[in-house]
Amino acid sequence: MSHLAGSHLIGAHTKALHETGKQEVVSIQSHAKHPIYYQQQETVWRPARDSLEEPVIPAPSLFATLVSPADHAGGDAEADALPTVGECATHLQLLHVFYALRVRIVESAELDKTFGVEQNRTTVWRTRYRSRYGSSKYQHPLGDATWKARRKEKFKYYLVVAAARFQEWVRKADAALAGTEQGTGSLCLAFLPPLDVLMVWHAFLLNPRDFEDYCRKHRLGRIRKVAFPWAQIHSAIDSRTDTFTLPKDAAASADSAGLAPDLFAFLADVSKAPSLVAPTLVRFGGSTDESIQRQLDNRVAPAAAATAILCTGRSTSTSPKNTDPSPSLGVPASASASASASASSSTATRQSKTTTISAEFNFLLVLFTHGGTPTTPNTTTATATATAYSNTALIANVQRQAVFADKMHAQLWLRSPAAAHTLSRAVSRYAQFLSLFRAHPGQTLVPALDVDLAWHTHQLSASAYCAGVRARAGRFIDHDDKLGAGVLKGALERTAEWYFVAFGGLYAPCLCWDCEAAAEAMEREVNGNGDGDGEEEEEDRMGKLVDAVQDELHYYRSVEAARRAGKRLPVREKVAA
Ligand SMILES: [Zn+2]
Structure with missing residues (x-):
C-alpha cells in the first residue's frame, strides 16, 4: 500500500478497505445464488421510485472527452495525441458488451439447436433386484459430462x-x-x-x-x-x-x-x-x-x-x-x-x-x-x-481478447466510484510507459493492467497509433499477446524496475475499487488541504475521509448488485436496515 502517498495513517485504513471490499465483492458475486446478501444491501439504501430517479453509472461526465465523428473529419490530430479518458471508458463499455454477448451465446438454447449441439441422452441397462420377484432390467439415463464444454x-x-x-x-x-x-x-x-x-x-x-x-x-x-x-x-x-x-x-x-x-x-x-x-x-x-x-x-x-x-x-x-x-x-x-x-x-x-x-x-x-x-x-x-x-x-x-475482457469485467473499473481517477491515471501512466521504450531501445516492455487498457485503446485507431508511438517512443511498437507466461513475468519485473527508477512509483499497484477510491480521496485531500493541522485533527479528518470513502464504495456496490439482479437501482439515501 506504499503507493498511497500523503499520510502515515492511510496505509492501515486502505488495507482495511481492501479487505472489506473483497468480502463485499464476494457477496455481490454470490447474491444471485444467495438472495439474502442482496436483501441485506438493499435495506441500507432506498431503491429509486422510478427509472428517472435512478443513478446513472458510469456517469455521463466520464465520456465528456469523446469527439463526434463530424468534428474528427479532416482534422489533423497532433501526432503524439494520447487516447482520452472518454475513449478508454467507451472501450470498457465495449469489452463489457463483448463479455455479455459471449455469455449469451454460450447460454442460448436457440443457438444450441442452430449449431446442432445436443445433449447425449445415452442410457444403460441396469438390473434391479427384488427379494420377492427376482431381478428385472431397466434403463438408467446417464449424465452428459461433455455437455457444458460443448455448449461453450x-x-x-x-x-x-x-x-x-x-x-x-x-x-x-x-x-x-x-x-x-x-x-x-x-x-x-x-x-x-x-x-x-x-x-x-x-x-x-x-x-x-x-x-x-x-x-x-x-x-x-x-x-x-x-x-x-x-x-x-x-x-x-x-x-x-x-x-x-x-x-x-x-x-x-x-x-x-x-x-x-x-x-x-x-x-x-x-x-x-x-x-x-x-x-x-x-x-x-x-x-x-x-x-x-x-x-x-x-x-x-x-x-x-x-x-x-x-x-x-x-x-x-x-x-x-x-x-x-x-x-x-x-x-x-x-x-x-x-x-x-x-x-x-x-x-x-x-x-x-x-x-x-x-x-x-x-x-x-x-x-x-x-x-x-x-x-x-x-x-x-x-x-x-x-x-x-x-x-x-x-x-x-x-479468443485471446476474451481473456482481457474477462479481466476488465473482474476489475469493473467502469462501475467503480473512482472510474475517472483510474482511467485518467491510466492514460498518464501509458505516456510514461511509452517513454520507457525510448529509454530502453530494443527491449520488450510489459504493461501493467491499467496501462494495457490505454495501450489497447490507442491501437484501435491503427494509423494514428503508428504515428503516435513513433513520436513518443521513437519506434513502432507491436503488441504481442502471444508471449509465454515465463517471458512475460521476467519482462514485467524488468519494466517495473525501470518504471521505478524513472518515475519513482509502484508500477503494478492493486487496482481494486477500494484501493482506487482511497487513492483518489487521498489525492483530493493532499491537493485541497494545506499543512498546519495538529496530529489529532489530522487523525480525525482521516477517519472521516475513510468513512466517506467506505460509504461511497458500499453505495456503488449496492447499485451494481441491484443492476445484476435486474432490480430498481438504489439512490443515495440511507434507510434503516
Ligand atoms: Zn486493493
Whole structure:
C-alpha cells in the first residue's frame, strides 16, 4: 500500500478497505445464488421510485472527452495525441458488451439447436433386484459430462461466421471510404459495422503488425486510417444491460451489403423456421475443429449448402456481383434486389419470406466466399487470396481478447466510484510507459493492467497509433499477446524496475475499487488541504475521509448488485436496515 502517498495513517485504513471490499465483492458475486446478501444491501439504501430517479453509472461526465465523428473529419490530430479518458471508458463499455454477448451465446438454447449441439441422452441397462420377484432390467439415463464444454464451443462457431462476415465487410467499408480522404488526417466510418464484425475487427487491430500487413496485401489503405468510432459506439451501447444496438441507418447499410445487422438474432431464428442455412450450421456442433476447417478453408461447400444455392435458382445471376471484391456499401445487394423484383405481385407475407430467403442466400455466399468458396465457376483468384490471413487467425485473436475482457469485467473499473481517477491515471501512466521504450531501445516492455487498457485503446485507431508511438517512443511498437507466461513475468519485473527508477512509483499497484477510491480521496485531500493541522485533527479528518470513502464504495456496490439482479437501482439515501 506504499503507493498511497500523503499520510502515515492511510496505509492501515486502505488495507482495511481492501479487505472489506473483497468480502463485499464476494457477496455481490454470490447474491444471485444467495438472495439474502442482496436483501441485506438493499435495506441500507432506498431503491429509486422510478427509472428517472435512478443513478446513472458510469456517469455521463466520464465520456465528456469523446469527439463526434463530424468534428474528427479532416482534422489533423497532433501526432503524439494520447487516447482520452472518454475513449478508454467507451472501450470498457465495449469489452463489457463483448463479455455479455459471449455469455449469451454460450447460454442460448436457440443457438444450441442452430449449431446442432445436443445433449447425449445415452442410457444403460441396469438390473434391479427384488427379494420377492427376482431381478428385472431397466434403463438408467446417464449424465452428459461433455455437455457444458460443448455448449461453450458455440462461441467459436459464432466466430467462424463472424470472421467470414468481417472479411466481406472490411473490403466494402474500405471501398465506401473512397473520396473521403483529406490530407493525412484520420478517416471516419459512415456506419458502424454489426457487433460480431466489430468484435473481429477490434481483436485484429490489437495485432498492429498483422493488420498493417493485411491492409497492404489487400490494398485496404483507407480502413487503416480510420479513427476508431468511439462516439458512435458509445451511443450504441446501453451500459445498464451491456447491450449494443446498431443504429437504424447502420443496420440498413449492413443489410444492403448482404450482412444481417444482428448475427445473434439471425442465428437464433435459424432453428425456428425452415431455412436454407440450417443444414450447414447444424453440422458445426458435431464437427471437430478440423472438419469445420475442411468445410470452410478447403473451399468445398457441403452438399447441403450447394443444394441450397441451386434451389434459389439465382446463383448464376447473383454470384458474380456478390463475389466482386469491391462493391460499395449502400448499394442494395443484387440478391435482395432481384428477390423483391420477382416477388412484386406477391402478398406481404410472401414478400417477407422472399426477403428471408435472400438474406439467407447472402449469408451462405458470405460464409463460403470468405470462409471457403462454393465449387462454382465463379470462384476467382480474388476470393482465393481473401483468406491469406486465415479466419482461424481472426478467431484466435478474438479468443485471446476474451481473456482481457474477462479481466476488465473482474476489475469493473467502469462501475467503480473512482472510474475517472483510474482511467485518467491510466492514460498518464501509458505516456510514461511509452517513454520507457525510448529509454530502453530494443527491449520488450510489459504493461501493467491499467496501462494495457490505454495501450489497447490507442491501437484501435491503427494509423494514428503508428504515428503516435513513433513520436513518443521513437519506434513502432507491436503488441504481442502471444508471449509465454515465463517471458512475460521476467519482462514485467524488468519494466517495473525501470518504471521505478524513472518515475519513482509502484508500477503494478492493486487496482481494486477500494484501493482506487482511497487513492483518489487521498489525492483530493493532499491537493485541497494545506499543512498546519495538529496530529489529532489530522487523525480525525482521516477517519472521516475513510468513512466517506467506505460509504461511497458500499453505495456503488449496492447499485451494481441491484443492476445484476435486474432490480430498481438504489439512490443515495440511507434507510434503516
Ligand atoms: Zn486493493
